Amino acid sequence: MTKFSLKNKVALVTGGGSGIGKAISLTFAKQGAKVHILDFNLDAAKETVNDIIALGGASEAHQCDVSNQSNVNSIINTITQKDGIHILINNAGIAHVGNVEAVEEADLDRLYNVNIKGLYNCIKACIPSLKASGGGVILNLASIASSVGINNRFAYSMTKGAVLTMTYSIAKDYVADGIRCNCMSPARVHTPFVDGFITKNYPGKEEEMFENLSKTQPIGRMGKPQEIADLALFLCSDEASFITGSNYAIDGGFVTLNGN
Known part of the structure; x- marks a missing residue:
């Protein structure tokens, strides 16, 4: 029996066209999941899909602006008409460099719309299908900036702090529905x-x-994208069925060892 198997599972990965999201998508597909790639860059999403198909896996690409609720709802509805949803990976996000004086209102709105509202949109749209599937997993990509101060990352840190607390809230509200919600906090x-x-x-x-x-x-x-993907695989597998409402640092010792 294969450990960490995702056979017969359907996973949604936002921002799955590159970087960490692509590594997670490929890893999940290798473990048997059907992976839906939601990405603003459709060409990048299609590249990930092609790589998965070349491995013998199943995958579909969807152009998605996670900050647009109607766009997210339309895609999720299309997916749920033929597939149940068992796993949601909220990976899509954007960065910003600067302290509070360097953050313009437009910068703040842009980060809020993607990094906070984007998660809200995807979680809200997927909850009914996760309930219908008898439960499932939501895994959010937070950051070390959720837990400690990082120089010149005011707006980014604010949004990633919200990702952490949203994780706790969702885990609490839906534990009785069999939905587990955790987050990972990578360093660079x-x-x-x-x-x-x-x-x-x-x-x-x-x-x-x-x-x-x-x-x-x-x-x-x-860190390497594959290292993040391997932790994501564990947290979304049945082997992690006792884990919810947790934040996993994967940071080369950044949070606990810097300054000690």
């Missing part, structure tokens, strides 16, 4: 987003900045 993970950020903000100093950012974690490197 080496994704295309990180490479793009370094290239944009530190031209000509890419290698130096990559090394500096890597060293901010006590373990001495950034």
Whole structure:
């Protein structure tokens, strides 16, 4: 019997077209889940689907703006007409650099709409199907910024703090329905987003900045998307059926070891 099997499960992964979301989607598909990829970038979502199909898995791509409730509801309704929903991965999110003085109202609204309202939209739309399936799992991507202060991340930290407390609330409200809700709090993970950020903000100093950012974690490197995906697999599997309302740091020791 295969441990951490997701056979006969249907999973939705927001932001599954790249980075952590793509790693989670591929990992879940390898374990037998049918994976629906919801991403603003449809081409990226289709690439993930093609990779899953090449592995012999089942997957579909959906262009989705998680901040748009009618768009989310339409997609979820389409999926539930032919598939039940057993797992929701709220991975889609955007970042912002700056302290409160550097955050404009438009920046705050943009982060709220994706990082907070986006989770609300997806959770609200999926709850009825999760109930109908007899329960399931909601896994949210929070951040170390949910728990500790990070320099120049005011708006981002605010939204990720909300992800953490939303996780606790959903876990409490739906435990009797058999719905488990947890979150993961990664530190820096080496994704295309990180490479793009370094290239944009530190031209000509890419290698130096990559090394500096890597060293901010006590373990001495950034995380790998696959490492995040493997924890997600455990938390969404039946082997984790006793776990709900928890926040899992996956941060190379950042929260507990920095400053000690």
